[in-house]
Amino acid sequence: MPKITYIVPDGTRFEVDAENGSTVMENAIRNAVPGIEAECGGACACATCHVYVEEQWSDTVGQPEAMEEDMLDFAYEVQPTSRLSCQIIVRDDLDGLVVRIPERQA
Template sequence: MPKVTYIEHNGTIHEVEVADGYSVMEGAINNAIPGIDGDCGGSCACATCHVYVDPAWLAKTGERSEMEESMLDFAAEVEENSRLGCQIKMSAELDGLIVRMPEAQH
């Protein structure tokens, strides 16, 4: 299974396995990682799974969809590497992915 490293805003690191096909958001929820809420359950209808993708991984996670761009308008502190965790599906290609959480989800 591919591994994801989640880094909380305070620097706490969580390295967990996330099954192929599961999203970064689902990986956080299933492993009780604080900092990702996923209020909409992964339907790209909120921004409570906002993460910052490590620059080295940005190209591999793909482009933001129009819907994701729209939902990121509701997130705080959006950066060039901001993504919604529900929109990043895990695969062997993303083994080792690193994401950081913002200070707060909105």
């Protein structure tokens, strides 16, 4: 089971065992990670699950699709490694993934 680490702006870390096929957002919600609201329930329609993927994971996670890029326009403080966590599907090669929650969401 892949492990995902969520880091909130104050530096608190939430390490979560995530099920393959679920999303990074679903695991954050299940484990009460602060700052991941997911108001649309994971439909890629709100940008309230915005995260920063740690640079070393950027290639493994991949780039956002066009619809996700459009929704990132509504997120705060977008960076080159910004992703919507509802669009990152957990898989074995993401074991150890680290994402940060933007300060404005926390």
